[in-house]
Amino acid sequence: xxxxxxxxxxxxxxxxxxxxxxxxxxxxxxxxxxxxxxxxxxxxxxxxxxxxxxxxxxxxxxxxxxxxxxxxxxxxxxxxxxxxxxxxxxxxxxxxxxxxxxxxxxxxxxxxxxxxxxxxxxxxxxxxxxxxxxxxxxxxxxxxxxxxxxxxxxxxxxxxxxxxxxxxxxxxxxxxxxxxxxxxxxxxxxxxxxxxxxxxxxxxxxxxxxxxxxxxxxxxxxxxxxxxxxxxxxxxxxxxxxxxxxxxxxxxxxxxxxxxxxxxxxxxxxxxxxxxxxxxxxxxxxxxxxxxxxxxxxxxxxxxxxxxxxxxxxxxxxxxxxxxxxxxxxxxxxxxxxxxxxxxxxxxxxxxxxxxxxxxxxxxxxxxxxxxxxxxxxxxxxxxxxxxxxxxxxxxxxxxxxxxxxxxxxxxxxxxxxxxxxxxxxxxxxxxxxxxxxxxxxxxxxxxxxxxxxxxxxxxxxxxxxxxxxxxxxxxxxxxxxxxxxxxxxxxxxxxxxxxxxxxxxxxxxxxxxxxxxxxxxxxxxxxxxxxxxxxxxxxxxxxxxxxxxxxxxxxxxxxxxxxxxxxxxxxxxxxxxxxxxxxxxxxxxxxxxxxxxxxxxxxxxxxxxxxxxxxxxxxxxxxxxxxxxxxxxxxxxxxxxxxxxxxxxxxxxxxxxxxxxxxxxxxxxxxxxxxxxxxxxxxxxxxxxxxxxxxxxxxxxxxxxxxxxxxxxxxxxxxxxxxxxxxxxxxxxxxxxxxxxxxxxxxxx
Numbered sequence: 001x002x003x004x005x006x007x008x009x010x011x012x013x014x015x016x017x018x019x020x021x022x023x024x025x026x027x028x029x030x031x032x033x034x035x036x037x038x039x040x041x042x043x044x045x046x047x048x049x050x051x052x053x054x055x056x057x058x059x060x061x062x063x064x065x066x067x068x069x070x071x072x073x074x075x076x077x078x079x080x081x082x083x084x085x086x087x088x089x090x091x092x093x094x095x096x097x098x099x100x101x102x103x104x105x106x107x108x109x110x111x112x113x114x115x116x117x118x119x120x121x122x123x124x125x126x127x128x129x130x131x132x133x134x135x136x137x138x139x140x141x142x143x144x145x146x147x148x149x150x151x152x153x154x155x156x157x158x159x160x161x162x163x164x165x166x167x168x169x170x171x172x173x174x175x176x177x178x179x180x181x182x183x184x185x186x187x188x189x190x191x192x193x194x195x196x197x198x199x200x201x202x203x204x205x206x207x208x209x210x211x212x213x214x215x216x217x218x219x220x221x222x223x224x225x226x227x228x229x230x231x232x233x234x235x236x237x238x239x240x241x242x243x244x245x246x247x248x249x250x251x252x253x254x255x256x257x258x259x260x261x262x263x264x265x266x267x268x269x270x271x272x273x274x275x276x277x278x279x280x281x282x283x284x285x286x287x288x289x290x291x292x293x294x295x296x297x298x299x300x301x302x303x304x305x306x307x308x309x310x311x312x313x314x315x316x317x318x319x320x321x322x323x324x325x326x327x328x329x330x331x332x333x334x335x336x337x338x339x340x341x342x343x344x345x346x347x348x349x350x351x352x353x354x355x356x357x358x359x360x361x362x363x364x365x366x367x368x369x370x371x372x373x374x375x376x377x378x379x380x381x382x383x384x385x386x387x388x389x390x391x392x393x394x395x396x397x398x399x400x401x402x403x404x405x406x407x408x409x410x411x412x413x414x415x416x417x418x419x420x421x422x423x424x425x426x427x428x429x430x431x432x433x434x435x436x437x438x439x440x441x442x443x444x445x446x447x448x449x450x451x452x453x454x455x456x457x458x459x460x461x462x463x464x465x466x467x468x469x470x471x472x473x474x475x476x477x478x479x480x481x482x483x484x485x486x487x488x489x490x491x492x493x494x495x496x497x498x499x500x501x502x503x504x505x506x507x508x509x510x511x512x513x514x515x516x517x518x519x520x521x522x523x524x525x526x527x528x529x530x531x532x533x534x535x536x537x538x539x540x541x542x543x544x545x546x547x548x549x550x551x552x553x554x555x556x557x558x559x560x561x562x563x564x565x566x567x568x569x570x571x572x573x574x575x576x577x578x579x580x581x582x583x584x585x586x587x588x589x590x591x592x593x594x595x596x597x598x599x600x601x602x603x604x605x606x607x608x609x610x611x612x613x614x615x616x617x618x619x620x621x622x623x624x625x626x627x628x629x630x631x632x633x634x635x636x637x638x639x640x641x642x643x644x645x646x647x648x649x650x651x652x653x654x655x656x657x658x659x660x661x662x663x664x665x666x667x668x669x670x671x672x673x674x675x676x677x678x679x680x681x682x683x684x685x686x687x688x689x690x691x692x693x694x695x696x697x698x699x700x701x702x703x704x705x706x707x708x709x710x711x712x713x714x715x716x717x718x719x720x721x722x723x724x725x726x727x728x729x730x731x732x733x734x735x736x737x738x739x740x741x742x743x744x745x746x747x748x749x750x
Contacts, residue, residue: 042403042407043391043394043398046210046214047209047211049174049245051244052384052394052404053240053243054240054383054384054387055237055240055241056219067399068400069397069399069452070397070399070496071130071396071397073395075131075393075396076131076392076396077391077396077397078194078392079132079134079137080194081139081388081389082143082190082196083111083140083143084143084144084146084195084197085145086147086148086180086183086197086199087146087200087202088148088176088179088201089147089201089202090151091168091202093204094202097366098365099364099371099374100371100373100377103375104145104378104381107378107441107444108140108198110441111142113442114441115138115141115668115670116139116668117718118463118465118491119463119720120461121386121439121450121451122140123462123563124451124453124462124492124563125386125390126492127455127562128396128397128454130498131498133497133499135564136390138668139668143195148179150179150182153179156170156171156172156208156211157172157211157212157216159218160206160213160235161220162204162218163203165277166277169206170206170208171205171206172209179199181260184197191258191259191260192255192258192259193254193256193392195260196263196385197260197263198262198265199262200265200377201266206218209243214238215239216238216239218239219235219236219238220235221233221236221295226296229295231301240268241268241301242264242266242268243263243384244262244387245264246259246260246262247259247260253395254393255393261388263384265384269299269302269374269376270355270376271296272297272373272431273370273372274373275368275370276368298353299373299376300354300355303355303379304355304356304411304447304449305410305411307411316353317351317353317354319349329344330344350426350427350432354434355434356423356434356436357375357433357435359371359374359375359444359446360433363430372431372435375446378448379446379447382446382448386404386405387404387405390405406451406452408452408459409450409452409459410449412450413438413448414450414459422437422438422445423436423437423445439461448461455491455492455495455562456492456493463491463492464491465491465559465567466488466567467485467568468488468489469485469555472573474575475573475574475576476577477575477576479546479547480544481546481547482544483542483545483557484542485511485541485543485559486541486542488557488559490525490561491561493508494507495508495562495563507562508524509559510522510523510524510525510540510560511541511557512540512557512558513555514554515545515547515555516553516573517549520682523539523540524539524540525559549577550577550579551575551579551580552572552575553572554571554572554573554745555570555572555573556745566665567747568745625650627742628646628657629645629647629726630726630744630748631645631703632644634749634750635719635749640713641705642690642707643690643724643748644704645703645704645706645728646701647701649696649699650699651732652697652698652732653695653731653732654696654733655731655739656692656693656694656728656729657690657693657727657728658690658706659691660676660686660688660724660725661686661723662686663685663686663687664685669715669719675687676688689712690707690708690712691706692704692706694728706726720749721747721749721750722747722748723747725743725745726742727741728743730742
């Protein structure tokens with residue numbers, strides 16, 4: 001420690017816990033901080049209890065291949081979760097700092113509102129299946145937070161390093177479990193495999209896995225380690241940020257109706273910017289807040305480990321070597337005032353490892369800079385939620401070293417498709433944290449750890465899923481036309497599927513083509529073993545198709561990934577050549593003047609359909625001619641004002657519009673509706689989520705707003721994109737009225 005730093009510490013009068021660790025030699029010299037590698041004990045047993053631990057980490061970044069990551073026995077994952085955040089806080093700490101509680105509870109609510117979205121880490125977990133062959137479905141429901149004011153029991157352990165200000169008690173995991181069981185029973189709350197309880201503790205309450213306090217949420221280190229910011233003590237290596245476990249009275253391997261699943265979230269966010277839990281420096285005019293006690297006050301080792309992202313490269317946060325001028329100021333033997341040195345040391349301190357607080361307010365209602373500390377608690381809940389749904393009973397998805405789905409990616413914070421983070425990398429002068437975020441949910445910005453993708457063997461922040469193909473220029477009837485779905489982005493291209501017995505086998509994403517002329521092609525995505533060169537059937541990433549007749553067709557590519565995500569894209573294909581026999585306007589057909597519409601039913605069929613966002617049915621003898629398509633593809637506008645449909649009819653008709661959604665997507669988004677009947681053969685099951693009546697007195701064209709049901713509008717309000725189907729059924733007047741059905745598809749975005 002420099003003499004100047006020591007003199008500042010003496011001026012401050014800081015003589016106890018979390019007091020010294022002033023300006024480390026590494027800070028003054030610009031040398032790289034020293035730190036131990038992270039403890040990699042993930043699912044472990046301590047004191048006879050098994051838990052899934054998120055350990056603290058030093059200055060290394062995980063880069064595990066996940067080669068042994070599996071669930072060979074098909075043990076249970078969670079198919080949806082009801083989440084109960086429980087703030088065990090008899091001292092009203094969270095009430096006094098209610099912003100912490102608001103940030104955490106709002107995060108869980110937004111996780112639920114975004115259910116079904118592939119664009120965050122929870123959407124990437126559908127690929128993890130159990131013996132039922134269903135994935136860890138992203139269906140999260142916040143069942144309401146609750147503050148438990150029950151008094152803490154007598155300390156069951158000794159805190160390795162209690163707070164100097166605000167220390168409360170030390171609890172064991174056994175005590176936490178006992179309180180949770182009592183809480184669930186006394187309030188008549190559910191148990192079983194779709195309820196998850198998060199017990200969240202305030203600052204000053206240390207949690208240990210055992211009474212001997214060998215594995216705790218707190219830790220101790222020597223003064224030398226604090227000064228040099230080394231994280232190598234045994235106490236540090238055995239400390240943790242959070243963990244999850246299960247209360248399993250029936251000892252059921254798969255869990256049962258009496259099982260209680262829980263995540264333990266102690267306060268491991270540190271005390272940066274806090275007035276309530278940090279000693280007041282004296283004299284304050286000579287010290288900047290936090291400069292004297294970063295070793296314990298900072299919580300970055302329970303977040304990203306002090307790693308930063310600059311220009312898409314990952315590097316450890318540290319100040320650059322001091323310039324010649326800076327070195328002169330830092331040299332105490334030179335003639336510079338203490339204020340100059342403190343100012344420069346403060347600047348270099350802020351360039352070192354620091355946490356990210358995207359929800360930090362400049363000044364909180366308590367009058368300090370601590371609201372953003374809750375972002376680190378948010379991060380721990382995200383980690384444990386991902387681990388719980390894929391490994392609820394600590395016997396499902398792990399690797400050979402018992403690492404869970406987030407442990408494979410410790411300190412990875414990449415975004416879904418790229419590393420374009422939002423927020424500020426640099427530490428703020430007052431909060432001492434940055435504001436980076438890599439996840440957006442509703443209006444909330446969050447900084448959450450990536451998860452391991454079994455499909456790509458990479459760390460991901462969500463699932464990139466965008467079907468694409470380029471429509472060819474106008475072609476001639478009879479020519480082979482290429483349809484290349486390999487332009488698509490499919491994050492979950494392969495996975496594992498379970499049968500009734502035995503280990504899992506590989507499964508792959510599928511590509512399905514509807515060419516708009518009544519023919520289809522379906523097969524695996526290239527990259528799967530059945531699709532080795534020359535990529536013959538059943539592979540359908542790239543296909544050729546020849547149209548028999550001229551006209552404009554709607555070609556649709558639909559992709560289903562191994563997580564069950566389904567999306568499609570449609571383009572017009574213009575084909576030059578004679579129209580199909582029986583099309584209005586051709587020799588021998590009934591009527592004249594109607595444009596040929598490929599894809600219409602053969603003469604005598606009861607209805608005819610088109611596909612995509614374009615036109616509908618052509619005329620049959622005596623049938624009305626109608627077209628219909630969605631003209632506004634704004635999902636936000638459709639939720640508020642209805643789906644905007646442009647239509648035309650050639651005569652007086654009555655009928656109805658229907659907006660349909662596939663049952664598979666409806667299930668993901670938890671949308672209810674009436675099952676649609678009378679759809680063409682091969683159409684996936686659909687639900688009706690919007691209706692409007694159509695009555696005309698003559699032929700013509702117009703626009704109609706088809707309002708969505710209240711349930712559908714409420715669910716789609718939180719979606720980023722939705723593929724819908726529009727159906728128009730019309731019936732003409734006369735002595736022998738006939739009907740025509742028009743079907744088109746549309747993807748609504750934003």
